[in-house]
Amino acid sequence: MNRQIITDPQTGEKSCRCFKRCGGCQLQETYAEQIQRKQEKAERMLSKFAKVRPILPMDEPYYYRCKVQNVYGRGRGGELISGIFQSTGQKMVAVDDCMLEDRRAAPIVQTLKKLMHDLKIQPYDLRTGSGLLRHTLIRTSVSTGEVMLVLVTASAVLPAKKHLVSALLEAHPELTTIVQNIAPDGLPLMLGERSITLAGKGYIEDVLCGCRFRISPASFYQVNPVQTEKLYAFAVKAAEIKKGVTVIDAYCGTGTIGMICAKHGADVIGVELNRSACRDAAENAKRNQLANIRFCNEDAGKFMQRMAKEGESCDVLLMDPPRAGASPAFLRAAAAMKPQRIVYVSCKIETLERDLIQLTRSGYRVTDIQPVDMFPHTTGIETVCVLQRKQTEQHRGRNPRK
Numbered sequence: 001m002n003r004q005i006i007t008d009p010q011t012g013e014k015s016c017r018c019f020k021r022c023g024g025c026q027l028q029e030t031y032a033e034q035i036q037r038k039q040e041k042a043e044r045m046l047s048k049f050a051k052v053r054p055i056l057p058m059d060e061p062y063y064y065r066c067k068v069q070n071v072y073g074r075g076r077g078g079e080l081i082s083g084i085f086q087s088t089g090q091k092m093v094a095v096d097d098c099m100l101e102d103r104r105a106a107p108i109v110q111t112l113k114k115l116m117h118d119l120k121i122q123p124y125d126l127r128t129g130s131g132l133l134r135h136t137l138i139r140t141s142v143s144t145g146e147v148m149l150v151l152v153t154a155s156a157v158l159p160a161k162k163h164l165v166s167a168l169l170e171a172h173p174e175l176t177t178i179v180q181n182i183a184p185d186g187l188p189l190m191l192g193e194r195s196i197t198l199a200g201k202g203y204i205e206d207v208l209c210g211c212r213f214r215i216s217p218a219s220f221y222q223v224n225p226v227q228t229e230k231l232y233a234f235a236v237k238a239a240e241i242k243k244g245v246t247v248i249d250a251y252c253g254t255g256t257i258g259m260i261c262a263k264h265g266a267d268v269i270g271v272e273l274n275r276s277a278c279r280d281a282a283e284n285a286k287r288n289q290l291a292n293i294r295f296c297n298e299d300a301g302k303f304m305q306r307m308a309k310e311g312e313s314c315d316v317l318l319m320d321p322p323r324a325g326a327s328p329a330f331l332r333a334a335a336a337m338k339p340q341r342i343v344y345v346s347c348k349i350e351t352l353e354r355d356l357i358q359l360t361r362s363g364y365r366v367t368d369i370q371p372v373d374m375f376p377h378t379t380g381i382e383t384v385c386v387l388q389r390k391q392t393e394q395h396r397g398r399n400p401r402k
Contacts, residue, residue: 005099014062014099022093023086024100025377031061035373038381042371045353049366056230061376064224068105068138069189072113072123080113080123085135085188100377102140104147104174111171112136119160126188134183139204139215142225146176146204150217152191156182165198176200179217191218209233209260213284218276220253227374231345231382232257234370238386239316239343241266250300250319255281255293257318262293270295271303304333317342325351328358335362342387349381356385365390
């Protein structure tokens with residue numbers, strides 16, 4: 001195994017020999033310098049809306065990613081290699097270990113490569129369309145210790161399947177489930193529609209903010225659970241959640257933040273387009289015995305437009321859109337529904353700034369901004385923004401129609 005991680009014996013700071021080739025890290029400076037850089041950027045882009053709080057850093061900014069994806073190929077000598085798929089260059093970069101990924105992932109990948117060699121399982125070749133293993137996905141939980149390995153294959157036929165699974169479980173007893181996902185076509189790192197559970201229950205569980213969550217291969221789930229606790233705790237407190245408050249949780253994923261609100265007594269509707277994530281969200285609500293939350297498998301923008309057209313409202317709108325941010329139609333519908341508070345969780349500060357401009361022009365003012373360092377060694381900044389309706393009279397929300 002070719003080690004890429006270098007640790008400074010005096011400071012304990014880590015760096016990677018693959019920094020320029022890989023692209024997984026965008027910053028190669030001390031962690032204190034990274035935090036300063038991100039704070040300055042957040043203030044530069046968002047201070048026109050409200051005062052920006054000091055960014056919440058990680059105590060240990062390494063090995064935090066609980067979702068690890070690897071692609072496979074052949075080296076110059078024909079040997080099996082693994083690494084990351086660099087989307088910008090549309091190529092594979094051979095990497096054996098990573099200072100961002102959960103430590104449990106790399107040994108599993110090494111064992112799998114040996115088994116692929118022994119069992120003559122070929123890596124998928126994007127250029128020729130030949131081979132079987134397209135990529136692997138490893139999901140881990142710090143709180144429960146569970147680990148899931150997903151083998152993404154171009155065909156449902158997996159040679160020596162029983163031997164492969166038993167050998168993996170023997171070498172890595174920490175593996176609690178193994179799943180085969182069939183993706184005959186599609187872009188690299190994409191999952192197919194069909195999954196087959198080869199061992200275990202086909203998903204893992206994680207505990208976050210006192211709630212237990214089921215995570216399937218395709219489910220969206222924050223990749224840094226340590227910082228997610230800080231992020232969600234701030235968001236729920238800022239939303240002033242209490243018994244009887246009505247909440248719409250847009251782009252809800254597996255229902256994490258909405259269920260935390262429901263646990264505090266709010267009546268919640270979660271909206272999520274990903275069917276698998278929506279199924280997990282409904283199952284998570286049952287597991288946590290929460291009868292005051294339900295989920296709609298629908299595009300968040302269309303849902304909000306429909307609710308606005310029907311004259312529905314809510315007290316609090318929680319929104320955690322993808323990197324592209326919310327659509328103008330979503331934001332117009334959100335303003336039309338007139339929630340007292342909007343709590344916007346953003347993973348891209350540029351689209352957050354754009355969306356805040358529209359929301360502040362639609363009757364809202366920003367009252368609080370909290371950046372969180374969810375992605376150390378990258379340029380990413382996760383931010384929670386709290387918005388309040390400008391009008392002084394109290395707007396009474398009501399449950400969206402069932």
